[in-house]
Structure formats: C-alpha cells, structure tokens
Amino acid sequence: MLSVRKSEDRGLASFSWLESKHSFSFGSYYDPDNMGFSALRVINDDIVAPHAGFETHGHRNMEIISFILEGTIEHKDSEGNTKTIKAGEFQLMSAGSGIYHSEFNASSTEPLRFLQIWVEPNRINSEPRYQQENFGKNPGVTTIATPSGENQSFQIYQDASLHQLVLLPQQELTLDLDHQRSLYVHQIEGVLVVEGHKLMPGDGLKVTDQQSIKVLNNSQQTVLALVFDLP
Template sequence: MLTLRPSLERGHANHGWLDSRHSFSFAEYYDPAHMGVSSLRVINEDWIDPGAGFEPHPHRDMEIITYVMQGQIEHRDTMGSHSVLRAGEVQAMSAGSGILHSEFNPSDTKQLHLLQIWIQPNQRGVTPRYDQKDFSDSQGITLLVSPDGRDGSLPIHQQASLYQIKLDNETAQFNAEPDRTYYLQLARGTLAVNNVPMEAGDGATLSGETQLSLTADQQAEALLFELP
C-alpha cells in the first residue's frame, strides 16, 4: 500500500533567512495526522540564506541526519567537531546523552538547500557521536545510513536504514520486506514508485510491499527510509 504526501500539503514556515517545508509536525506546525512514520520523526526541507543559520542549541536522544543538496553547511558541536559539508555529503549525529551544536551557511553569496532528518533512537543516553561522508559520486541505490554501518554507511542507534536513489532515465528495483515500513522522499526530479507518479518534494509511505519499482524518465534523486 502506498500513501502519498504531496509536497504542497507539507507545513510551511518562512523566517526570512530560513524557508522550511515540514513533512511532519514540527515547531509551530502541528498536524495530528502527520506526526512521523515509525521511528522517522522529522523531514524538513530547508533553504538558508548566505551567512545565516542556527545558533548553538541543545539536542538529546535523537539521531540527526543532514543531507546537503546545494551549497555548504558549517557544523560545530560540543564534542569538538568542526566541519563543512558540501552538496552530496551526509552527516549523521547521535545526540544521545546531550549535545550542543550550531549549523550555518558559510557562504557570502550562495543559498544552502538541505534535508534535515530526525530518527528516534532505540537506546537512550548513549555517548554522543558524529560522522560524515561524501556520497556525491554515488549512482543507483546507495546505502547511506544503517544500524551497523555496513557497506561504508554511517551508523545510527535504530533498526532503520536510509538509501539514496539517483536514477537517470532508468528503472531500478528494490527488494522490500513486507513487515517493514518504508518512506520515500523525492528530493529532485520526477519518479514513479510502483506506477504512482511523484514530484519533487512529495513523500510516500509504503507498507506490506515486497518489491519497489522505481522509474525515472529523467534525472531523479530521492531518499528511501527502511523503518521498523
């Protein structure tokens, strides 16, 4: 079964320096029908102005994933991590027992475009952890995040995996587990999932499926979550 979440039905907040679309309830946007899917709690699509960003703020007991689509993001945290992620790079941070971090667009001229993702962990109070990796050269279906860091993916504290899908005028097949829940977020382009067309910004919850057929008539980029 596939349930579509159209892009324009997402929550919207414009703070001037930050323009954000919320797939699920977040901050001042509240919709009891869209509180997340399984352990997936937040997908925010953010556009951040040059030189702007989030001042140091706390998190705990959350797996936070940042997927950079355009521009750069500068990260600092109380673990001593300091890095700049560029388009195609992914950041995974386990907030665990507690962490402070800041995220800024370091450019003077270019807008930052990213997906901010929160996954609820299956362990509380773990030691905070930070990882990042460049997946910009990946094509097809690529594992980005997993519980055990297999196949070069980034580890998180949850029985959930995140795949990148990058297709160019082609069809790919994904073997699904019928007892798992899947959520697909289309980042760019158009994509048909089991013959259901999707446009950029759309999301879809899939359950009870054994096979996902993914067809792109042109270039398409998506994130596919496999959830408990």
C-alpha cells in the same frame, strides 16, 4: 499499501533568514495525521539565507542526519567538532546523552539548502557521535546509514536504514521489501514513478505491507530520492 503526500501539503515556516518545508509536524506546525512515520520523525527541507543559520542549541536522544543539496554548512558542536559540509555530503550527529551545536550558511552571497532528518533512536543516553561522508551519486541504490555501519555506511542507533536512490533516464529497478516493515520515499530531484504513483520533488510516499516495489524514471532528467527502511 502506498500513500502519497504531495509537496504542497507540507507545513511551512518562513522567517527573514529561513524558509522551511516540513514533511511531518515540527515546531509551530502541527498535523495529527503526520506526526512522523515509524521511527522517522522529521524531514525538513531548509533554505538558509547567506551568512545566517541556527544559533547554538541542544539535542538529546535523536539521530540527526543532514543532506546538503546546495551550498556549504559550517558546523560546530560541544564535542569539539568544527566542520564544513559541502553540497552532496551527508552528516550524521547522534545526539545521545546530549549535544549542543550550531549550523550556519558558510556563504555570504549564496543560499544554503539542506534536508534535516531526525530518526528516533532505540538506544537512550548513548555517547554522542559525529560522522560525515560524500557517498557519491552512483546510479542505483547507495546505502547511507545502517544499524551496524556495514559497508562504510553511517551507524545509527535504530533498526532502520537510509538509502540514496539515483535513477538515470529510462532506468527501472525493483526493490525487494520485507512486508512486515515500512518504507518511506522522499523525492528530491526529477520525477520518480513508484508502482504507477508519480512523485514530484518534495513529495513523500509511505509504503506498508509490500513485498516489492517497482521504481521507474521515464523522463530525461536524473532522479534523486531518499529511501528509508523502517521497523
């Protein structure tokens, strides 16, 4: 079964320094039909004004992944990590037993845009961990996070995997699935066709009870999407 949620149906949060679109219920946005999907709890598409950001705040027992689309983040946390994360990079912060951090737009002139992703862990009160990497933009499927950290991917505490999907113009792939698991696709750039369903930027696709799906880029623009393999 395939179910599309259009970008314009996402929740919205607007402040003087932040514009955010929520794929699932978050903060003051509540939608009982979109509380998350399997272990995937949050996908927020955040645009942060120059030299603004999230003041120091805490998290517990959550795998928090950031994917920087435009600009640079300045990150500081209570584990002693002081980092800059640039466009094209991924960051994983495993909050575990508790961590405090701040995230700011490093530029005083240009906006910052990034995806903030939360995955509920299957291990509680673990030691907080930090990982950061640029996995490139190779055509096809690039694995970003796995339970084992195999092939230099991030290790997350959940029976879930995150993959980056890049399709060149006119490129087509078939993704083999376990029909007992769930798949979620978040479209970022270009137009992706999945089994006849056209995904525009910001659209999400829930996939259940499928043994494979065909993904196609029949446009002249490169496609970029995230694919979550979930329990």
